[in-house]
Amino acid sequence: MPFILNRKIFFILLCLTSLLSDPVFLSGPVFGRPARLTDMSVTNSQDHILVYLNVRDAFTEKIQKIIISGVPTTFSFFITLDEIRTIWINKTLSEVTLTHTIKYNTLKNVFTIQRSWKDEKPLTVRTLEEARKIMTEIDAFKIIPISQLDKGSRYRVRAKAKLSKMTLPFYLHYILIMASKWEFETDWHTIDFDY
Structure with a gap:
């Protein structure tokens, strides 16, 4: 039995090493178009300040290969809301990290997405197209109740996205060193507004 298990581990390691040494995986955002936030907007409902945003160019061919291979992948979105003050330093009113985790089930041929x-x-x-849309979109996130804002004050919403982790079996964690070549992190995107 241990011999069979060792052969399975060897085969998995061989496949992952081959996959991660593929030239597509070794080309980072420097050689391709980097992921970026787009279509960010801040609006309000009757009770809350709402944030909308999309990430473009996050689903590169290399990330799609990892997802299709069944490895759970997580995108993280970092969003902050600050009150802009002229004399004092800005005051942070809300600071959140949202996560979208995708896992492909190769037996059922479906993508499962959990949004925190x-x-x-x-x-x-x-379909991968449906999964991509859900994974890269934040729609109507309630960042703060309007009742916590002061009339006549100025505010700033900042956001960025990051491919935060790839979950591998424990005995394959050392491969994460190679996988860091395909991670992305967008620049901060900022919107100021008056209330």
């Missing part, structure tokens, strides 16, 4: 900020069961979709 949605109080619902994981979403299941059949």
